[in-house]
Amino acid sequence: MSPWLALSPLLVVGIGSLTVMMVDAFSNKKDDLSILSSAILIAAAAIAGSLWFGGLPPQTPEILAPYLAVDAMSQFFNITICGGAALCAMLAGGYLREHDLERGDFYSMLMLCAFGAMVLSSATDLVSVFIGLETMSLGVYCLVAFRRGSARAIEGAIKYFLLGSFAAAILLFGSALLYGATGHTDLLGIGQTIRNGNAELGLALVAMSMLVVGLAFKVSAVPFHMWTPDAYEGAITPATAFMSVVVKAAAFAVMLRVLITCFGDPLSAGAASGWPPIIAVVAVVTMIYGNIAAIYQSNIKRMLAYSSIAHAGYILIGVVAAFRVQNTAVSAVLYYLMAYTVSNVLAFGSLIVMGTRGKEAVTFDDLAGAGKRHPMAALPFIIGMLSLMGFPPTAGFFGKYYVFNAALQADSGMHWLVIIAVIASAIGAFYYLRVIVYLFMKDPETGAPQAVAMKSGYVVTALVLSAYFVLEMGITPSNYLKMALAAAAGLV
């Protein structure tokens, strides 16, 4: 087997995006692109899966090795990212047609972003981290601005772009300083140099703080979260789903890699002065802020944006725990990301279903009584909300469960973190429940526009798939946890 085979998921997505672009140029029927792109993405996920389970190539090509890892973890993220992106492409298939936004460049851009996310999640060098990050981010800025006639979309995009570029510049400056401090740009080399005590420690500390800031921005941790609600609200819903699913997964992947590979030594990851305490504080602030701010929202997408901030907080607990019990914590984070991916697709997909052209459901009031009128369309919404709430037996419950357990295993000093997290997730019930209240226990105001359920095979497929995974990951979570554990073992 050629060692280059390891790259095939990446190549499939890259070439696939160009193919979609070509088909777009020469075809008038745009919704076929949804099938095409999701098929390509699923194929890439399948290839990644077969590569992983069929045995990874024994060695990575010499040129590739320093830049991209082809370990179990990168295949895991290839599967998650491609799967999530495929589901988002299906959502777009229904959404774009319904809202008269059919333009093929959405799909090719979506795939290019997924490409960037895949690069980012398997990057093992500061150079490839940066390139992957920018490929993904630049694409996502454009996806946010996709509905270019809408002031809100452009506004979300410009805020996201400005702050994102600022954060990227900070991350980049940190990378440059880290290169100076250790003489390496590859994460492993940096880690070894710091561990051996050969690094210039003052610069390394400054670099670490800048990298932490840049990564925290990408995962939308408080106080670097400010762009999140605006970008989520401004973007079209499939793009929002993509942001909350793919971008977040890739950002956490790179966060884990950088923190554990570069700064995994006992001093940088020390409980007294390393990154774990500051990330723990960020996690607490993020959970509390996200959950409480979500309560006030009347716009569902905005509410889900704050909810995604809150979830970033929970995941960060797992990241913190990785400094002691690496395998348990990393696998918990991976499981959480997978669970969060399907739950969030379910939530956003249900939101898409709840609106037809001209009657797009955006606020809670739009949903009033919709569950009574369209019970079948409301069912996935309920499952999605319950999963995000952490209700057993859904994927979301186990995501939280594993992360909290990892934190408890890590250090007795993290009990308080878990208690805060559990309280925060109890607060979360307030606003997730509100969706169910509006769906089933409210009637629309007289004269108010009523959401009408959309009929779209694409969206229904995406919903059925993600609902299936949400439930399956709750009913037989051990299979998925084993997968996550195997992937976590790939991270050195």
Add this chain to the structure above:
Amino acid sequence: MEFAVERTLLWIVLLPLAGAIINGLAGRYASRTTVHTVAVGSVAMAFGLALLAFVRLYLLRAAGEQDAKLIYTLYEWFAITVNNSQVSIPVRFIMDALGGAMTLVVSGVGLLIHIYACGYMKDDPSYARFFSYMNLFMASMLLLVLASNVPLMFVGWEGVGLCSYLLIGFWFENKSYAEAGRKAFITNRIGDFGVLIAMFLLVQAVGSFEFETINRHAVELAGRWAFGLPALRMTVATVATLFLFLGCTGKSAQIPLFVWLPDAMAGPTPVSALIHAATMVTSGVYLICRLSPVFAVAPTSMAVVAIIGTATAFLAATIALVQNNMKRILAYSTVSQLGFMFAAAGCGAFAAGFFHVYTHAFFKACLFLGAGSVMHAVGAHGDADIRQLGGLRRFQPRTNWTFLASCLAIAGVPLFSGFFSKDEILVGALSVGDFFFFAPWLGRVLFAVLVIAAILTAFYMFRLYFMTFWGDYRGGPSHDNAEHGGHDPHESPGSMTWPLVLLGVGAIVGGYLWVGALGLLHLHWEPWVVWLEPSLASIGTEHHTSHIAWALGLGTTAAVVGIGIAWSWYARKDVETPKRLKEQFPEVHQFLMDKWRVDELYDATILGGSRRLGIASANFDNAAIDGLLASASSKAVKGLSYLFTRIQTGVVHAYGAIMVAGIVAVAWWFIFPHARIDVQLDENGLARNPVHLAAGEGLGYEYQWDIDSDGTFETDWQSGSKLEHRYSIDELKPGSVVIFAGSGYGVHTKQSKLMPGEPFHLDENLLGSWQHPDEYFKKTYPKLVGVLPKIEADEDGGVIIRPNGAVVARTGKRIEREETIRVRPGESVSIGEAKLTIAGYAQATVAVKNAFGLISRDSITFTIARDSGSNAPQAYLGGTR
């Protein structure tokens, strides 16, 4: 394939679930007959299977297998890593004695209520949705009961909460109903938080989630400090059970989370009967019984459970006195009865508490369904005001008789089912005795309060009964109802009354499963206790005959007094008094008829006081609890949310500024050094000499040590972050009191400078050690139990002790009562079982310098013990100066 009875356990849960799915997805398109055939059929089949499994279990027991249980493992659900070992959590159903009894109650009562609902919900447009939720509830509840481990139980636990919420809000056209549903859900979520934390604590300590394993390790749990922190002075068992109990207060509507249950009556009546009376709300009691061995080794938690239970029983009963809405009276009555159950469990009478669950299921379901039948009859929709009812016994004979039977049962009239369970609860409270070693009087206080609550119960139930069924019909609810307007009330259809009859019969005869209550008559047939024995823990209390006699006597009196007063006020008044009586006993008649005198009497009795308390509590409930807990807290959260979102101004510059704040904070963290000094302590919280000091490590840190914190650093900048130092007497400071209290209680240290004249406060957890040196002492000086020595600091770092009656000895010589002794640094005396010494303490300081040359410092103070191995009385004493 061979028929395995164990497999039925799976189907008991799956059948109602299947019913729920079928009705939920296809019910809209099916006829009503199909819908209720599926719904009732699935529950009936589940009941049948439960019966089958139970019979099998019974036969196993009869065959002499004391620890018989049916176990069915479906698959490995998930596995987690705990303390570096894999803990596997299977989807496993288990039916033991306790679970078997509960399964039968749940599925049996559930079946009857399903049948009843076919009639009651006949005209509802969302018939299929209703039955889908009900079946889903049955599935969740049965899962809760049959689960063999905590996470699986938690699925059911959450599931019943969700269904309860959906069903309370079922008639959502009324806005407050939806609010009530939400309140129930949120309150339950607060409780769930407790269960989750307890779950983590237990698995951390035991390494398994299986109830059986946890129960087996109960004693270990009691010997380990929670969170690994001796300073907290609470054992894992105590903390875990307290958190579990928090969950129970939410689910079972106890103080302070009971607010949701009365509001939950917004749901359809069968829901109130099934979920909010017979099954879900008792799951808290069930959980305590499930983990009774763990509770039994945590006296503090048990006391909390008992006190909260008793207080709830009393408070809710007083509130019920002043309610006029039928279902609200029953709701508060449920809260009160649940309080009885918790009181029993808290006093270690688990079997009695659980027996009350069982009898309560019959009579309370019957009462609710009876109330539903009444409302059905008079055309009230969810709120029947008893002041507008009356005389219904003429129109609804069947409802009347069953209602009466249930009222007699709940009041505790002898030979009805409630009598047996309530009596046993009272016995349990009375005989708890020394189990609460910190407050031996607690049992008697609880007993007294429970008796009062029992009087109140009998009173308000019969007030309800007489006002509804006796006297003349007062015209029903005031609102116009085309269907019922002008009609007389009528008896409900057979599908509604037959379940009533069955439940009523249960309410009458259900108690005979526990005839042990008649132990005075030398009847020793106690099937209930014997059956449950392998499942429940015992706290080893004895039931003296005198206890039983007291409970029996006062319990019966309570019922008679309560009913009597209700009769004289609410039944007599409406009955035309024979003239003859009036002529013969004018004073008596005057006395009875004179409103003013009745009121005076009323005020004079305990009922009057309770009534006023009830009004106050009801107001408090409305204003404070409702307003504060539910409304104000949600307003506070919303307000906080409003404030939090204000930083999201929409302007990029503000966003940038906040990011900068984050950048500065993160940079500050990494650029400045963080000195943190730790000292290695033994399990008693004392350092051992030589002392191992460790500073928090960081990239590029250098350390400098000042062992005695005198301002001069003994070492140069060095890279090692650890230091071992043997303290000499000169490096210590005097003035730390160390108390070694009998084995198992750990050590209490007080590290302070002990200002002269400052009294030394003793840790309450150690009181047992202070007070009971030995059995001999307890017997010889019974009056001295509870006295404490007086301890004060003196000028030179020692303490002055006046025994005050406690057994204080120095070098084996008892100090007399009025004598005062001085204990100098380095000396020790024994007080009771405990040993008190004055030890020295040390203070160490470390300075940390990082790569930027910035410096930070930290100090720590600790008391030093000399020897590592042996426990107790060998503190390092700092010598005599």
Add this chain to the structure above:
Amino acid sequence: MEVQLGHYLALASIIFGIGAIGFLTRRNVLIQLMSIELMLNSVNLTLLAFNRWASSDHAGQMFAFFVIAVAAAEAAVGLAIVVGFFRLHHTVHTDQANTLKH
């Protein structure tokens, strides 16, 4: 005297600071974009300086090369979004973009 690595680094961080402050204080989105270019430039200077003093390979210079390419791409996308913004709002002041909030 010698021009030391420290001098280059100090110069780079000053430019980085100027860029960052410009980004944070200016309302004109074009100037904010230019500020970001300044920040990226200072990174390039840092990378080259480090590479000069540890010149066993070209790692730093290569990194700088990629940064330049990324900066160009970023400018293209950024300016496209600015054009989109201008079309709708007739202004390039970012404070005008404040309908999405709270």
Add this chain to the structure above:
Amino acid sequence: MSIAAISFFFVCGAVAIASALITVTQNNPIRAAFSLLAHIIALAGLFIGLQGHFLAVIQLIIYAGVVVVLFIFTIMYIGPVPKPESAGRPSFAKLFSIAGMVVVTGAVTYAALGYSPALKGLNTCPEAVAECGQFGGVEAFSAALFRGGVVPFELISILLTVAVVGAIMVARGRLIYREKPRRKKQELSIENNR
């Protein structure tokens, strides 16, 4: 080191800082763009001082030739901006941002000045070796790039594709001019414009 080299550093450095300051303070975007150009050229000079000959050229071609031109095109497209930036008192947020960034970059400068060039475990190419004279030149650089850095080089192509597709996606198409910016007070619950 020769006086010429030292003064070259200081001149370029001074120009870089001055032009950077002008860029961020200038109200007129065109002037800002031109001073950015000056900054880039000064930086290219510094690159040469650091033996980054090839990168200095790239810097000029891409930054000066592409980025600045792109900026100028956009500025021209947009035309004169009607309202100059108000010179009112600086807001708290701005002052805070300035103070924060000054502190952070000050810390970095402090750390950088204390940096010892003799990095442990790293070997500098001695100028005496012939190949080292080539360091940073086209030949040496491209050899390094195409031998070791071909993977990121290829990844850059996807990044550029993203930039092209994205720019088209956002800025192409019908021009929807509105006389007044759309600013509705109440929440737009339902939005369906293209």
